[in-house]
Amino acid sequence: MSHRFTDRTVLVTGAGRGLGRAIALAFAAEGARVAVAGRGAAPLDETVALIEAAGGTARAFTADVARAEDMHRLVRETVAAFGSLDVAVNNAGVFRGGHSAADFPLEDWHTLLDINVTGVLHALQAEIAHMRGHGGGAIVNISSNLGAHVRIPGVFGYQVSKAAVSAITRAAALDHVADGIRINAVSPGPSESAMSLLPGESEADRDLRMKEQSPLGRVSTADEVAAAVLYLASDGAGSAVGTDLVIDGGASA
Numbered sequence: 001m002s003h004r005f006t007d008r009t010v011l012v013t014g015a016g017r018g019l020g021r022a023i024a025l026a027f028a029a030e031g032a033r034v035a036v037a038g039r040g041a042a043p044l045d046e047t048v049a050l051i052e053a054a055g056g057t058a059r060a061f062t063a064d065v066a067r068a069e070d071m072h073r074l075v076r077e078t079v080a081a082f083g084s085l086d087v088a089v090n091n092a093g094v095f096r097g098g099h100s101a102a103d104f105p106l107e108d109w110h111t112l113l114d115i116n117v118t119g120v121l122h123a124l125q126a127e128i129a130h131m132r133g134h135g136g137g138a139i140v141n142i143s144s145n146l147g148a149h150v151r152i153p154g155v156f157g158y159q160v161s162k163a164a165v166s167a168i169t170r171a172a173a174l175d176h177v178a179d180g181i182r183i184n185a186v187s188p189g190p191s192e193s194a195m196s197l198l199p200g201e202s203e204a205d206r207d208l209r210m211k212e213q214s215p216l217g218r219v220s221t222a223d224e225v226a227a228a229v230l231y232l233a234s235d236g237a238g239s240a241v242g243t244d245l246v247i248d249g250g251a252s253a
Contacts, residue, residue, distance in 0.1 A: 004234045006031030009082040011074070013065055013123060014092030016043030018193035019142065021050070022222035023089055023229050028056030030230065035078040037061045038092065065092045065119030071126040079130065087233045088127040090120050091142040093162075095195045097155045104156050116161035117168070124172055128181060136180025138233045141169045143244065145189040149252040162187075166244050173242035184232040184240050189248025191220040216249030 010027040014020035015036035021043075028034045028051040036047045036058055044060035051058040059081050063070040079085050093116045096108035120141055131137035146155055147163030169185040176183060190196040190210060196219055197206055211217050228247050231237055246252055 003031040004230070004236070005087070008086040009033045009035065009078060009084045010087040010089065010233070011035045011037060011078050011085060011127070012089045012091055013037045013063070014142075015047050016040055017047075018195070019188065019191065019222055019225055020089075020091040021047045022192075023091060023226045024058065025051060025054070025056075026223065026226035026230055027087070027089075027233075028058055029054065032056075032087070033082045034058040035061055035074075035082065037063045037074055039064050065090075065123055066114045068122045068125070071122040072129070075126045075130050084134065085127065085130050086137050088123065088131075088137070088139045089142065089229055089233070090123045090127075090139065092119060092123075093142065095158050097158055098199075099156060100154060101156045109157050112157045112161040116158075117164045120165055120168055124168070124183070128172075128176055128179070131181050132176065132179035137182075138237075139172075139181060139183045140229050140232050141165055141183070141185045142229075143169065143185045143187040145187045145246050145248040145252045147187075148244065149187060149246055149248075169244060170242040177241050182232075182237070182241055184237070184243040184245065186225065186228045186232065187244055187246045187248070188220060188225045189246070189251045190214065191225050191247075192222040210249075214249045214251055215253065218249065220247050220249060 010032040012024045015024045016038040024034050024036050036044050038044050048058045048060045063074040143165040144162035147159045148166035173183040228245050
């Protein structure tokens with residue numbers, strides 16, 4: 001195991017479960033101090049316990065990305081706890097599907113925009129405000145292969161929101177590379193997370209479905225997605241600016 005992030009502080013939103021937890025664990029395993037953030041305290045505490053059991057360092061912070069003031073407070077608390085903010089991973093997001101554009105419920109539409117789109121903006125603004133005054137840093141937004149890369153029927157609002165994340169990433173990357181901040185995105189396809197399950201579907205059922213639907217024949221593991229995030233956040237990706245790295249087993253190839 002390398003130690004690419006020793007003496008660095010990493011903030012991960014949506015870190016209480018799924019991909020966010022896997023990303024937090026991966027950074028901690030490579031030496032980072034990890035601030036794990038989300039709306040619910042209990043799952044965040046579980047993530048911290050897993051990191052500490054493996055010998056890592058982490059603290060939990062509750063925050064809602066839909067509230068700008070929460071994100072600025074989160075950055076302040078992270079810096080107060082660990083002394084810096086070097087890397088941020090904006091992973092928090094929600095899924096709403098099952099409707100066409102004409103029938104998409106406005107309540108779901110506003111939820112997707114508030115969390116998946118405006119929430120990313122809130123996070124970016126708080127993170128950049130600190131980083132550009134403290135030597136720069138790296139930010140990775142978690143988007144999706146659904147949206148900018150591939151579309152399927154019946155997932156209208158989610159695809160629009162994640163296409164926006166991909167666009168926000170590229171635009172912000174150009175705006176702030178001169179500030180010493182590298183901004184990139186990872187766009188997973190179906191992976192080891194609850195979002196990849198159809199209503200009422202078990203993981204075994206999903207695995208059978210993916211043998212038919214995915215060129216790779218399976219979902220991406222959470223560790224594979226995390227590895228892509230760590231690469232883009234690392235010094236080894238020093239010239240990656242505005243990259244949208246798709247990890248979807250060839251679905252959008």
